[in-house]
Amino acid sequence: MRKPPAAQSENLDVLVVDDDEAGLLDLIASLRRAGLSCLGASTGWEALEALLKGPVPSVIVTDIRMPELDGLELAQRLGRMDLARLPELVFISGSADLGHAVDAIRLRARDLLTKPVDLRRLIQIVRDVQLERQAQSLSKATPHRDDMPVHGKPDARMQSKSVDVEAMSIVVLSNLRKLRRVRSENLPAGLAVEASWEILLDLYVSELRSERTSLTALGGSAGVPLTSGLRRIHELESKGMLMRTPDEKDRRRAAAHLTEKGRETVQSFIRSYVTFCRESDSQHADK
Template sequence: MNPPGNSIRDEASIDVLVVDDDAATLEELIEYLSKAGLRCQGAADGWAALEKMAAGVRADVVVSDLRMPELSGMQFAERLRLLKDGKRPEIIFVSGHAGFDDAVEAIRMGARDMLTKPVDGARLVRAVKSAKLIRQMQHAQSPASGEAAPATVRAPRADATPVDPVLRRREALKELKAIRRDRSAHFPADLFSDPCWEMLLDLYDARLAAEEVTVTSLGAASGVPLTTALRRMEALQAHGLIDRVEDRGDKRRTIMRLTEQGLRAVENFFEAYLGRRNR
């Protein structure tokens, strides 16, 4: 008997399709995943993987080598993007020679992660299970309706002593960071793995302190894999909240800053937060 909520999956439906032109690596990756209880199939290259999918094989996640002859991992991912959302698997890249540009391109291809070779088995299993869970959650979610009503900011009393708004926001920022530390002490970190909000707070903190934040340091402070951090930075940029600026003093560095729109959004949040707290 199947557990409640689970349906019988047909033989063509698997958890992971592993794609690598190196036979030893392919076998190793499949072994890691199979030992974790995941249903896997392997393909010797991107073309073989596409043939399997055309024949009806459906995978929740694809783990693909980045460097492959004839059809590279990026070209393979480009073809996967042509599939409808409900049929498009999550993709994780593995590579022994990936650089920063590769990571950025992987994000644009919609990759969930990029792992370096030799691949750590435990990390691979975590990445695949996380991607599989995201896919399941996306399928289960229904469109949300309605919008939240705007927060009402309480007007200050006429006889109240004026307080420097920057100091008030700094205090609120300290509170939120303390809440984050307390949360991390009592809950598993991967329950709160999306770093967007933390990135915005860190950039705002740097803005108040007149400090610069590089892409590398912002990604490292986010507490998630670099590819995940870069993907979320891309999302924040797409919404016009942050921007990249070349460091004139060091051409190798890229600075991340809040845009004026991002700064207004964060400060409006703090005003609403402080107004609600002081009611």
């Protein structure tokens, strides 16, 4: 089993399952460069063993065609396991056909990707799953509108409180990513999402999670080629919205951080967005 560095083992983002040794190692390396913690398994049985020992990943990326226990059988066994939360499934295949697509839908897979894997698409799937899960956790910890006084209308004291930016950030950013995905699906092919805004959002989320983000990982997860991502990072740095800090152990590497200007840019938008949503809810409640 291919294990990530010890520092990543407590929090697992992705488990990759593929009997193609070279493809497995290459995909693991690419996901790690994007800042994701990752484990690898070369057989379905090895993957099940990893799940039993923990930690349970947010996403399992598995090849469909494997000897002994293939990806579809792995997914079926996964559904019968006693796990607090089942991982999301992404199937990969060198020759996916209609039958595979039907099987993927039946097993409620998140996506079916053909080899060579579209890395940017896979990273975005993992990011979406992470944000959705954090949004779900946050929604369980906050009162439902039906629990509010005066026939579902917010209490006056709640309306007068300032927006808790950090508490609402995961929900807002999750919704923004969904909106961006829908928007991009209805645009002509070849139009990319604005990478500079993606970089600011990713850095802000990383700060909330107390995560250190390298320049390479940040540029690789921006939804554009790495060279374009690094160019956007340089532009944001020149505008005073982010800064880089050299790695004390390796001066050739550097981490990215939001400046006060960059942080306030994101928080200002979140405040406006949350205020708009509250006003919208209030208008619907009055009708």
